[in-house]
Amino acid sequence: MKRIKRILLTGAVPLAILLSSWLLFAFLYQTDNKYTQKASQPICGILSLSEKDLRQAPLRYLIREWEFYPDVLFTPQTFADKKPGTYRQYISVGQYGGMEAGNIHRSPHGIGTYRLTIQLPKGMRTYALELPEIFSAYAFYINQELKAQSGDPNPESYTPCIKEKTVVFQGEGTINLLLAVSDFSWIYSGLTYPPAFGLADAVINARENYLLIRMAALLLGFLGLILSLYLGFRAHWKKGLLYALQCIFYLGYTAFPLLHRFFATDVNPWYALQLFCFYAMLLMAVLLQNSLCQIRGKIAGIWPFICAAGTVAAFLTGICASRLGLTAFYSFSLLSAVLKYGSAVYLLIVSGVAVRNRRRFSLLLLYTSEFFAVSLLADRVMPLFEPIRGGWFIEIGGTGLMLGLACALCRDLGEAYKRSLTLAEEYRLMERQLSMQKEHYRQLTQQIEAARTASHDLRHHMRTLRTLADRASLPDIRRYLEEYEPHTEPRDVITYSNHPAADAILSYYAGVALRIHAEFSAVLQLPESLNIPDTDLCILLGNLLENAVEACERQTAGKRFVYLRGEATGRQLRLVIDNSFDGIITEREGRYFSSKRKGFGLGIHSVRSIVEAHGGLVLFEPGDQVFKASVFIPLK
Template sequence: MSRTKKLRLRVYLGMLLAALIASLFFCTLYHYNNKYSQRTTQAINGLLILSEEDLSENPYRYLWNDWMYYPGVLLTPEDFSMGSPNRYMIYTDIDSSNRLSVSNQRKQARYGSGTYAMRIQLPDTEKSYAIDMPEVFSAYRMYINGRLVLSMGNPNPNAYRGATGKRLVTFVPDDDGTVDILIAVSNYTYFYSGITYPPAFGTPAALNYLRFFCQGLRLCGIILLLVMALVCLYFFRKLHLTNAGWFALLCLCMIGWMIYPLLHILKILPIFPTYWLEILFFYLTLFLLVFLYNRICGIPKWIAACSNGFAGGFCIGISLFYLLSPKLPDIAIEWASVFIAGDKLLLSGYLLISSFLMVRRRTDLHLLLYGSTFFACACIWDRIFPKYDPIFGGWFLEWVCIFLVCSVGISVWHFLTEGYRQGLLLEQQYRVTEKQLAMQTNYTQQLNEQVEIRRRFVHDFRHHLRTIHAMAEQTEDKAILQYLDSIEAYITPSSAASPTHSSRPAVDALLAYYETLTRTRQITLTLRFALPDKIPLSDVELCTILGNLLENAVEACERLPKPEERIISVKTSVTPLLWCMTVENTFDGVLQEQEQKHFRTRKSDAAYHGIGLSSVEHTVKQHGGTLDIYHMEKTFRAGVTIPSTK
């Protein structure tokens, strides 16, 4: 079997294994971490009877089954003083599809009022119990045994005020162990309405432990994301790695999405902009995931632009939809839910296909492929298991987004460590180069001093020869005259001195070296080089920029088979504010693109790939300059701009 076929088989098997693990994970969550699949005694026809054994085996349970529901009215305990009120009532389960105004089982409206009621019969013991109330949309009053124990916002339609929060209420049953729960709810602001998440009932110790564990688990995830964001921000500032900055922003958006359950416990919040911000952070997270996938996988620019535009446009559209949702009809809400589900499936398909195509030529992207597989499975199982509300942790998409963020983070970390390693290598090379250049500069200065001494000596000696020549002419000694003529011809320079391009000996020496090198390798080099009087670059930095750019240009030209095609041009321009230089060379049209906008050379030692351009960019940015790289079909151009000092 060929290496290519083995790689493809490995990719297929990896995807299959990831899909099986993801499916097993989500099925396990559904069956064992689901408020609706918890095996506890539930109410029947609005009555829940619990024994000592029930409470011992399950110290807490979620009340989702068979609530008595009175649509269209806000009832109080006085309405039940003479028994059940003479009102229309149905038995309903608590889930996210609930709506307040119910005309029949098929048609529901989200705006209006309603009252939920349940009676719990407990053992006749003097014990305290608690109810953990989730977010209820969007204002309610809660009565237990005729007493008002909790109020969130104002459900009165004439003075309506929406609010949201999570609260734990403790109470003691009546003497006979009876607990009558009455919750009057109104909603005129949100597209969810009424009680959509089941309340938890149990002992205060069990519910407090449950709260602590759930929110502690969420807090650990937020701290992990915050640490990753801070580390990436450090590397972004230190090494100027753009992907690190984008990943830090992704982590912060993920934190913004995940932190709201904690805020709901700490403080009562308004409906808007609380849930609008939560949704905005969620879709910003999805947008940044697509954006980083495109950058890491090296997706073609037009495909990346289309996918980024679609994800960003959907983020803006859904944000506007949530802002306008109070004024939209119910049919618009239903269609929006269809579009949202379709967007998630489309997004998962794009991530899966793009990472699958890229992993066949880049073996370091397997983790992104498996993350995409998890995301696709999450979207599918989320549609298969619609009645799911987690006890611990988050929803399917929260779990998979954390996995995706971690997989993207590992890929970004690979670039960070590689960039840091290159930075250390560059720093070491810089120190060695600085020492060598200092020694070379010192030697050049000594050599120039010796040349200047010789030039003065020759200049003075020629005057002495002319004096002796005049004296010999007076005595008409032809032998002496002939010998003097031969000496003068010997000491007369036969060729012009080497040209200088600047007032920097080290720079001139480097340019002279490449003039000689290009002649020996049959490369046409055009030099139009000048430096301003005041430029912030040292000799080491100038030689770093010139040396790396000219080395890459010579390396690229050597791959061209015909000498007449090998052309390098170095041009500079000087203005009162800027010094600009362009190094342009021909090449064979083959480029190896790496992270961000750089291109790797094709050196035999892979450890040095891309270091030259990184070194140039690092040096240029230290002085507030820019490095711009362009390429056409057969021409590569690097442009450097440095601000001049005043």
């Protein structure tokens, strides 16, 4: 049964995640994609809209066949005077990365003019045009009127500035859109993302929905940051601090669309920081997965080093973008692919090795790594994708990866907290064991000292009795003996076990049982050579006996008792403890709740851990008024 379950978890489930993830991204590509939206598009620089078109699609994205005039900055007056006699081509938004417009011999930086004619249906209506991030300075005109400007596109006084803007206007009939753009600052240039156009309410509602989802993602990252910082510093939890760094980079990367929506910024250092945040997220994911999967040695440091170097290289590329050419940008594109796909493959390999080694959380990490890898593959296979409402494929995959790491870290923290409680309980028991042994030693010392004193005094008593005997004073001898006998009553130390440490614990709890008026009986015979460390044996006995006497103490009626029997028979150590209790016990799925604190009992958990660590078996059998604990541990 376990083998079948293992096959399902490592074979069928990953295959199902692969298929479902791919179907998810294919679904998003068709339903939440500006490039696949079912709406009429411009043809040869002209978009004709009818009443029916507006009813069917009140919002559309202007993607196809813009007129593009490279190396010139036109104004509407240029076209009013006469049609320009310069070179013109029709391009689609996203077709090229910059002003080179497909010409590998041209610089990605430069100037250019985009123009589009829209034929609106009759009747004045309120329309809106949303201008996305346009690199890196522009002037936007509707007909003859300047409607928006960001920075200064004039090459002689060039000033870059990035800010998303929404232009609202009323119109009918034919309108001309003209966008004059300059870029000498960034990797991308010109009109990189498609503008949204349509009825004002539709454009504004779509933007608000997008911003709402972005803010929800930011809130999620912020909560993760606060929680991981608190736990990281409070519990000295290094993984929590690493995850806090990842949340910081996630917030930095996710916040940039909001930043450019509400604030006008320069290109650098902001876009360089955005690049840095993205690749730093990959680096943090690799480091966290290494830690959770317990990857050690030089191999664990090779790819993180490559990621760190790539992150620095990406930041420097962004800072120096204004001085780089097309070859450098192609090289950076190659570096970006190596970092993204290499990290995905590395995460899959690490989680796969962890699954083979049966590490904790390995299956969860394998599933989320697979989801992230599929998002990268979808981004490669379906490149013409820009979300209308949600996030980019890589953002969705990265968010899934972060959530998977968060779940694994929460489980890791829970187990670490449980281990800390167990260690604290064991430390308390060890301190008690030490005090027991000290008390046991004190009693033995007192007995030895009393015996030495009695031996020393016996010479004097014998001399006195000899003198009285020489005098034949029998009455004096009898009187002397009567006075001497009360001082010679035996004061024995009861021994429960031939094992000194175990005997000390048994003696301690015998005294506790006496104080609560419980009958105590214990016999524990152990071999001279025992493969169980004294610390484990004492913690085992201490937890069992402490639970037993505490159960007796809570008992309000009936006889209180604690009986322990233990011996090594054959090649097995057998311990049986019977104790009375009040019959009240809270159990769930074989685990017992503590009567001293909320949650499950630590003592029983510690007993189970020690017994299972030595390949043994422990049984707890609650009866009506008697609780029985049996321990069986194989001996070497």
